[in-house]
Amino acid sequence: MSEAASTRIPLALLPSLAPLLHQWLPRQRWFAGKGTPVTGFSLVSATELLPVRGPGPGLLHLLVRVEQPGAPGDCYQLLIGVREALPPALAPALIGHLTDGPLAGRTVYEGTHDPRLAALLLERLRTPGSLGPLRFQRYDGSPAIPGGLAPRPLGAEQSNSSLVYGDTYILKLFRRLHPGPNPDLELPLALARAGCERVPTPVAWYESAAPEPFTLGVLQPFLRGSRDGWVLALEALAEGRSFRNEAGELGRVTAEVHTALARALPSVKLSGAQSEELATAMTRRLEAAVGAVPALEPYAPRLRTAFEAVAALGRRGRIWAAQRVHGDLHLGQILRGPVATPWSVIDFEGEPARPLTERCRPQPAVRDVAGMLRSFDYAARTHRPSNPAWAEACRDAYCTGYAEACGSDPRAEPELLRAYETDKAVYEVVYEARHRPDWLPVPMAAIDRLATLD
The missing domain is CATH 3.90.1200.10 (Aminoglycoside phosphotransferase (APH), C-terminal lobe)
Structure with a gap:
C-alpha cells in the first residue's frame, strides 16, 4: 500500500480494531456476508477526515476488505468515529473500546450517527478537492451547498446508509463497494445531462481514486414530504x-x-x-x-x-x-x-x-x-x-x-x-x-x- 493511501495511525490501528470488527460488522444491516464467518481483514485505504488524536471526536475513513471462506473478499466503506468516551446519545453507535494499539483507551463507534462527524462529510462535499485517496466533486452548474444543515441518519435502508441534511439533501453512502462507477451516480448524471426531470440530479459525490476506483457517496436533493x-x-x-x-x-x-x-x-x-x-x-x-x-x-x-x-x-x-x-x-x-x-x-x-x-x-x-x-x-x-x-x-x-x-x-x-x-x-x-x-x-x-x- 502506498503512503498516499494511508497514514501511520490507521495502518497500525487495524490489528487492534479487527477483534471489534469481527463482532460488530456481521450485525450491520448492510453487511452482505451474514452467515459466513469472517476470517480476517485487510486495509485497502485509510484517511483521517478529522484527526483521531485530538481532544474532540476524530473520524477515520477506512476501506476494508473482509475475508470469508469461499468468497473473493468484499470491500466495505467504514466511517469510524473516535472519542475518549461516548456520550449516552451515541451509545447505540458503539463499536467497542480499544485496549491496545496506537489508540488504546479510546472508544470507536459508527461515525455517521455523530452529528458533528456527519456534518463534516457535507463540509467536504461543499468544496471540491482531494484528501489522500479521496476525491470530492460537484456537478457542474449545481447551486452552492449551504453550510450548517443539521444531519440525521435515515434508518430505513439495508444495503447502504443515508444521511439527511436539513431536509434539503440526502447523502447515500455505499457500504459494499465494487470497482468502477456506481450506476446510482452514473445513470442520474446521464439523465440530468439529457434533460430528464424524473430523477433527482446529483449535487456532489466523492470517490476513491486509489488503489482502485470506487464510488463512495452521492449527495442529491431530498424530496421532502415524498x-x-x-x-x-x-x-x-x-x-x-x-x-x-x-x-x-x-x-x-x-x-x-x-x-x-x-x-x-x-x-x-x-x-x-x-x-x-x-x-x-x-x-x-x-x-x-x-x-x-x-x-x-x-x-x-x-x-x-x-x-x-x-x-x-x-x-x-x-x-x-x-x-x-x-x-x-x-x-x-x-x-x-x-x-x-x-x-x-x-x-x-x-x-x-x-x-x-x-x-x-x-x-x-x-x-x-x-x-x-x-x-x-x-x-x-x-x-x-x-x-x-x-x-x-x-x-x-x-x-x-x-x-x-x-x-x-x-x-x-x-x-x-x-x-x-x-x-x-x-x-x-x-x-x-x-x-x-x-x-x-x-x-x-x-x-x-x-x-x-x-
Missing part, C-alpha cells in the same frame, strides 16, 4: 380504491426514463446467441433456486419453458433492443410528493447482490417493466384479503401508460416479459425463504400463475 409508490398502493388497497390512474402514470414515467437513458447512453441489439445466453442464465438461477427452496421443484419444468421460449426465438433470428435500465424497479423506488407534484425515480444502483459488471450491462427495457408488474402483485397479495384483480388492473394500466409514452407496449413481447417476470419471481422465492418465510406464499402464488401460462 412517499413511495408502495405506501401509496397499500393505502389504496386499504381504502378499497382503484390504483389504475397512478399505475398508468407510473408506466409513463418509466417510459420517459427509458427513452432518456436510450438517448443518453449507448444501446445495443441482442443477437440470437446473446438471447440464448440470457435464457441460459435464467435457467441456471432457477436450478440453483430449486436446490435452495424445494417447494419450487414441482413447478420447475413449466417455468423452464418461459426461458426456452426466449432461446427458441433467438435461434430463429429474433433480435431485441438492449439499453441501460434501472435494474431494480419496483413501487418503493418511485416517490411522489404532495398532491399534483410529479413522480420521481430513485435508487439506480440495481440489485446490489449482482456483480457490478452485470448491473451496468445493457438489457431489454422490459426487465424494469417486469419488476414493476411483480411489485403490483406483491402489494395486492400482502394486503388482507388478497386482491389479485386489483393487481391485474394495475398491470394493465401500467403497460398502457408505458405504451402511450413511448409507442412500445411491453405486452407485445409476451415471451420476453414472461421470462423476466418468472426470473424475478424465482429470485423473490429465494429471498423470502431466507429472510421472511411468512412472505413466501406471495411469490409462490406468482410461480403458480406463471407456470400455467403458455
Whole structure:
C-alpha cells in the first residue's frame, strides 16, 4: 500500500480494531456476508477526515476488505468515529473500546450517527478537492451547498446508509463497494445531462481514486414530504380504491426514463446467441433456486419453458433492443410528493447482490417493466384479503401508460416479459425463504400463475 493511501495511525490501528470488527460488522444491516464467518481483514485505504488524536471526536475513513471462506473478499466503506468516551446519545453507535494499539483507551463507534462527524462529510462535499485517496466533486452548474444543515441518519435502508441534511439533501453512502462507477451516480448524471426531470440530479459525490476506483457517496436533493409508490398502493388497497390512474402514470414515467437513458447512453441489439445466453442464465438461477427452496421443484419444468421460449426465438433470428435500465424497479423506488407534484425515480444502483459488471450491462427495457408488474402483485397479495384483480388492473394500466409514452407496449413481447417476470419471481422465492418465510406464499402464488401460462 502506498503512503498516499494511508497514514501511520490507521495502518497500525487495524490489528487492534479487527477483534471489534469481527463482532460488530456481521450485525450491520448492510453487511452482505451474514452467515459466513469472517476470517480476517485487510486495509485497502485509510484517511483521517478529522484527526483521531485530538481532544474532540476524530473520524477515520477506512476501506476494508473482509475475508470469508469461499468468497473473493468484499470491500466495505467504514466511517469510524473516535472519542475518549461516548456520550449516552451515541451509545447505540458503539463499536467497542480499544485496549491496545496506537489508540488504546479510546472508544470507536459508527461515525455517521455523530452529528458533528456527519456534518463534516457535507463540509467536504461543499468544496471540491482531494484528501489522500479521496476525491470530492460537484456537478457542474449545481447551486452552492449551504453550510450548517443539521444531519440525521435515515434508518430505513439495508444495503447502504443515508444521511439527511436539513431536509434539503440526502447523502447515500455505499457500504459494499465494487470497482468502477456506481450506476446510482452514473445513470442520474446521464439523465440530468439529457434533460430528464424524473430523477433527482446529483449535487456532489466523492470517490476513491486509489488503489482502485470506487464510488463512495452521492449527495442529491431530498424530496421532502415524498412517499413511495408502495405506501401509496397499500393505502389504496386499504381504502378499497382503484390504483389504475397512478399505475398508468407510473408506466409513463418509466417510459420517459427509458427513452432518456436510450438517448443518453449507448444501446445495443441482442443477437440470437446473446438471447440464448440470457435464457441460459435464467435457467441456471432457477436450478440453483430449486436446490435452495424445494417447494419450487414441482413447478420447475413449466417455468423452464418461459426461458426456452426466449432461446427458441433467438435461434430463429429474433433480435431485441438492449439499453441501460434501472435494474431494480419496483413501487418503493418511485416517490411522489404532495398532491399534483410529479413522480420521481430513485435508487439506480440495481440489485446490489449482482456483480457490478452485470448491473451496468445493457438489457431489454422490459426487465424494469417486469419488476414493476411483480411489485403490483406483491402489494395486492400482502394486503388482507388478497386482491389479485386489483393487481391485474394495475398491470394493465401500467403497460398502457408505458405504451402511450413511448409507442412500445411491453405486452407485445409476451415471451420476453414472461421470462423476466418468472426470473424475478424465482429470485423473490429465494429471498423470502431466507429472510421472511411468512412472505413466501406471495411469490409462490406468482410461480403458480406463471407456470400455467403458455
